[in-house]
Amino acid sequence: MIALSTHIVSSCQSKEDPIGFQCPKCREFVPAPSFSLNVKNWSKHLPINKLQEDNLYKTETVTFCEACVRENEMEEADNYCLSCCEALCDICSKCHRKNLMSRDHKIRRLNELSKISTETPCTKHKDQPIQMFCNDYEELCCAMCCKNIHRICESVEPIEQKAEKIKSSASVGMLLHGIKEFDRKLYEAKQNQEKTITKLEDDTDALTGEVQSLKEKLIQNLEKLEKEYIDQIFRQRETCKQKLTKNMLYTQLMTEFF
Structure with a gap:
């Protein structure tokens, strides 16, 4: 977790307002868990893979x-x-x-x-494994359930047989097709969102660069105008001093003459 936090901080330090980071393993874009969090705390709020966590x-x-x-x-x-x-x-x-x-x-x-045994226990008889399926009540049951509760039911069959019927049914086929189609659309939506976020990141970086460049140009122009204005003031001062000096000399000569 510390290594992940270090990667996130290093990959976001060049961005003023980062909205995500690139996964160090698969290189996929990962959106920020919350924009209200400090970048240093993002790793603590990312979803956890339970299977990988168990392996730890x-x-x-x-x-x-x-x-x-x-x-x-x-x-x-x-x-x-x-x-x-x-x-x-x-x-x-x-x-x-x-x-x-x-x-x-x-x-x-x-x-x-x-x-x-790894068999699933019956909810009514916890010491008995589930073996049958009652179509009348649409519920799983064990041998004790079949003997006592479902003994007058018309359609009770082994769960393996029921599972095969469900797998081969048209409704399951349609459901699987619908799931695949939904998964495809979800993947496309994810790809589009990642492209949009990447473009947003790139546009943000580009605009930030333009603003910085414009700022530098404005500063340079202001400094140039300041220098030109100060130089002009000094030139005018020297011109005025020269005129005043000449006038003083002329006045002095006139005084001596008369």
Whole structure:
């Protein structure tokens, strides 16, 4: 983060009112997070890539408690909450179990995760994995749900079969096409905005240069006029002195003569 802040400051120091900076890695233009912030604080307010952030404190040998990390604390995690999908230290695990909203969450030791099934648990029977989909109620269910709640439903099928039907349906195809089209338009809009911002930056730099050049020319002209005016005053003074000297000599001669 310090290196990024240094890059931002160095790339914006030549601009009077910077509105963004160029990413040091991909060279894409990054707009300022807020024009009310000092350039030195931009890096603190940029969006964070959660996956990359996780990689900073999750390694093969050490996993840090995610609840502690959110509070800027680095405590090694020993447990994992299957409901929240978060690594927790022993202290946070105890608080997790005491909390009324999370007391029913399943917490396991990290070294036991490889032995735990990755199937999604049923919301009604937390010890049962989701296996079926009820078309009558349009909800996911487990074997216990099929036996008790959905036993009289007319259309209950495995989730794999339901997923294949959804994937091959025309509505999903249209949705995917719409998403691609939206993504294309969004990319074009992003490109246009970046071009506009770049042009704005260039125009700002050009206008700033013109103003500076005009200022220098005005100063030079004023200094030239000042010099010419002062020289003219001195020349007039010398002319007047010469005339006065001649008059004084003439007066003196006339006095002596008479």
